[in-house]
Amino acid sequence: MNSKSNGNCKSLGKDFQFEEHKIYKDPNFDINSLPWYKRHLYRVVGLLGLDIFLNLRYVNILIGLSLVVLVEMNFVVLLPFLLFEYSFTISEIAAFLSVLGAADIVFRFLPPHVGDCLKKPARVMIILVLGVIIAARLALIYISHYPTILIIALILGCSKGMRVVYMSLIIPSYVPEQHLASALVIQIVLNSLMSLLGGYAIGITRTTTGSYVYCVILLEFLTALTIVMWSADILIKKCSRKKSKPSNVSTARAEEVY
Structure with a gap:
């Protein structure tokens, strides 16, 4: 076997x-x-197929994906309430969501071309996209100028479209074919558990602080945690590869490190 x-x-x-x-x-x-x-x-x-948990790199990827899904689901729900809290009208909120949704759909066609240009694996691309998402969401908290808000909606939609495409490629890129089915099922189950726990935590945050701003900050902290986890894994892999094969580092495939 x-x-x-x-x-x-x-x-x-x-x-x-x-x-x-x-x-x-x-x-x-x-x-x-x-x-x-x-x-x-x-x-x-x-x-x-639970023996898949014996590989710590897969566990790292699995937890990161679940955190990203948790953040995205809750941010989509909180976004209209956050904008309403900033005294935007219903028509302005609808326009914001329309721009975000249109950009999301359009940019789902672009990730393959962007990936070919940058020549980076799916997980590295998601790390870059998550960095853009954090910056845009934090800007949304502190900016109230409506035309600028629409630009932020465009950035969020573009990054969301790219994130959705690359997220579907991560597990198939790292998991052997015979473990793929169990890996995907485990991810779905963990996403559900994370949603239950995360929704409860966000509800407590909203009740305690009385503002949706702190809920968004909590979500961005979880996104940053994913970036730190995955970046640390990549750096550890690179360092261990340099120690074991110092002469072949320059010729190593990107997939072997990322």
Whole structure:
């Protein structure tokens, strides 16, 4: 099973291999020698593909994606209330949301071309896009000039369109084919759990502070946390690669680092 897994990983061209549980590495291991509850536990783990959690890089990616989904869902809900809190009229709020939605749709067609020009992996592109999103949302808090607000709506829509496209590419880019189905299911489940916990935390923040501004600041903190987690993972990967293969660093594939 390990040779097949490694073969599939190499065929994907990624330096990202999942370590199977230690019991599968021993050819003389007999699962029937375990107590009955451990036998069932290992079978459930194998059936659901939960051994994917043995790879810490996947866990890092999974948590980051769930945080991004949590932030986006709650920001979309809070945005009209935030604008109304700033005394914008209903027609102005509707125009803002229309500009944001139109830019989102248009820019979903551009990420492949942008990626070809910059030649960066999906996760690096999302880190860059998240940085733009944080800056635009924080600017939205402090700016009340309506024409400028519409420009911010355009920036948010463009970055949202690119983020949606690249997010769908991250897990298939890092997870071997035989683990892809379980990885996607686990991501959906974690997104739901994050939404429950995050929505509760944002509700408490709104009740305590009496303003939607602090809710947005909390959401941007979670977005910044994702950037820090992923950037740290990339830097650690680069440093470990330099120590292990100093002569081949310049010729290493981008996918092997990012």
